[in-house]
Amino acid sequence: MIGALTLALQLSASVIAPVTVRAGDRATPLPVLASEERVGVRADAVAAALGGTLHRAAGERYTLTLGSAAIELEPSLAIARVDTTVIPLASAPWLNGNALYIPLHVLSEVVPRFATGFIYESALREVRVFTPVTTRAAAVTPAQRTESPDATRVTERAPERAEPRRRVSLPRVVVVDAGHGGPDGGMTGPMGRRGPRIHEKHITLAVAKLVAQELRNAGLTVVMTRTTDTLIALSDRGRIANRVKGDLFLSIHVNAAPTTWRNASAGRGFETYFLAEAKTEEAKRVEQMENESVKFETGAYAPKGDPLSFIINDMAQNEHLRESNDLAESIQGEMRRIHPGPNRGVKQANFAVLRGSFMPAVLVEIGFGTNPEEAAFISSQRGQRNLAAAISAGAVEYLSHYEQRVGSNR
Numbered sequence: 001m002i003g004a005l006t007l008a009l010q011l012s013a014s015v016i017a018p019v020t021v022r023a024g025d026r027a028t029p030l031p032v033l034a035s036e037e038r039v040g041v042r043a044d045a046v047a048a049a050l051g052g053t054l055h056r057a058a059g060e061r062y063t064l065t066l067g068s069a070a071i072e073l074e075p076s077l078a079i080a081r082v083d084t085t086v087i088p089l090a091s092a093p094w095l096n097g098n099a100l101y102i103p104l105h106v107l108s109e110v111v112p113r114f115a116t117g118f119i120y121e122s123a124l125r126e127v128r129v130f131t132p133v134t135t136r137a138a139a140v141t142p143a144q145r146t147e148s149p150d151a152t153r154v155t156e157r158a159p160e161r162a163e164p165r166r167r168v169s170l171p172r173v174v175v176v177d178a179g180h181g182g183p184d185g186g187m188t189g190p191m192g193r194r195g196p197r198i199h200e201k202h203i204t205l206a207v208a209k210l211v212a213q214e215l216r217n218a219g220l221t222v223v224m225t226r227t228t229d230t231l232i233a234l235s236d237r238g239r240i241a242n243r244v245k246g247d248l249f250l251s252i253h254v255n256a257a258p259t260t261w262r263n264a265s266a267g268r269g270f271e272t273y274f275l276a277e278a279k280t281e282e283a284k285r286v287e288q289m290e291n292e293s294v295k296f297e298t299g300a301y302a303p304k305g306d307p308l309s310f311i312i313n314d315m316a317q318n319e320h321l322r323e324s325n326d327l328a329e330s331i332q333g334e335m336r337r338i339h340p341g342p343n344r345g346v347k348q349a350n351f352a353v354l355r356g357s358f359m360p361a362v363l364v365e366i367g368f369g370t371n372p373e374e375a376a377f378i379s380s381q382r383g384q385r386n387l388a389a390a391i392s393a394g395a396v397e398y399l400s401h402y403e404q405r406v407g408s409n410r
Contacts, residue, residue, distance in 0.1 A: 016034040016039060017032070019032060019041060020125060021050060033101055040094070041104065043099075044099065046102065047064055049127075050115075052064060052065050054100070056100075060095075061074050068115075069114040070082065071106070073100070073102060076092050077092055077243070078092040078236065079236075080110050082114045084173075084221045084222065086224065086225065087109070088230055089105050090104075090105035117129060170403060172248070173220070173222075173244055173245060173247050173248075174220050174223075174395060175223045175250070175357070175359075176224050176250050177237050177250065177252065178205040178224065179204040179252055179253040179254075179363075181205070181228075181230050182230045184231055186201050186254065188200070189371070191264060191265035192372065198369050200256075203378055203384075205226070206384055207384050207387050207388055210385060210388030212224055213388075215392045225237045238354070238358075239356055241356075241359065242358055246357070248398075248399070251353050252363075253363060253364065254378060255267075255367065255368045255369065258285065264370065268371050269341040269343065269367070270335050270339045271346070272332045272362050272364050273328065273349050273351060273362060274325050274328045274361070275321070275349075320359055330394040330397045331394030331398075332394070333394065334393045335394070337390065338389070360398075
């Protein structure tokens with residue numbers, strides 16, 4: 001993130017220096033093309049300098065191959081894809097004439113993360129190429145890693161169970177969405193001075209990662225809308241889910257009691273929403289709270305005015321209305337087994353994050369971060385493992401029943 005922040009600060013500079021690829025004594029400058037809205041480098045120049053290839057497939061899709069890593073890119077789409085992992089980008093690649101330009105975020109974050117033998121030095125604006133040396137060392141477990149100084153520590157292993165988990169027989173793709181991120185921290189809590197301060201964006205990311213691992217253990221393919229502390233537009237989250245042809249969309253959030261409630265800090269419980277018109281004042285309150293994330297975006301959420309597009313989108317959503325309700329019921333039933341708070345039930349609301357995902361989709365409020373006891377539960381390792389196990393079990397249970405209903409034809 002430090003590298004990405006440095007690059008973001010450089011966007012406002014009037015002169016953009018080239019990025020250098022350094023391999024031993026050889027230094028290759030990569031010219032940078034900058035405008036008021038974006039800054040990037042030619043993808044073919046990157047491929048040549050890093051010893052890789054750039055291949056254009058049908059439909060303006062490109063693959064930047066570096067060793068065993070194949071990074072898929074598409075103009076006007078602010079994501080990169082490596083196998084089943086979707087990585088949000090700081091800006092979308094674009095075409096300048098016949099040349100594909102990619103944001104510097106690809107060099108600073110994506111290449112070092114997925115391709116072996118590259119590191120990015122933000123202070124020097126250099127990509128360094130090195131030959132990795134394999135050494136014997138003690139393995140570092142996921143539990144020993146931390147996201148950020150104030151992020152919640154997570155032990156990425158499944159909770160103990162009394163019986164084996166059900167598996168899904170057909171190949172399925174589940175999109176897991178960690179709510180909020182970047183400048184949008186979501187809610188903070190708890191109310192008063194009881195317990196450590198929590199930030200929703202860290203809690204949701206920690207739980208989402210554990211949900212993803214649980215689902216992979218059940219034989220499912222998982223795509224996460226974000227894997228780091230970054231902002232993804234509400235409308236882009238649904239687009240990512242559609243782009244990867246997801247079968248389910250799970251969005252994870254933390255609830256917050258309004259200060260207008262009598263004894264607001266006592267508000268507790270868990271609830272699961274699906275997309276429909278809110279029927280109660282409480283559902284409308286949660287809908288408004290979660291949709292406020294749009295204020296952190298920069299125009300990506302502008303509504304489309306085409307009446308035909310609205311009708312087609314509405315029909316696509318209605319097709320999945322019943323399935324989303326069933327999915328929400330299944331998750332809520334599993335949450336009831338492990339959650340210390342009251343069961344607030346399955347509800348419906350017009351959440352922006354669910355509007356663009358044309359598949360069964362739900363938003364899970366895992367607890368009230370404003371309540372000291374629930375804040376402690378959702379930020380603890382055991383609590384997060386139990387929440388992840390329940391959410392994933394509900395999704396797997398739904399898919400299993402769905403397969404039984406419709407048979408083996410996808």
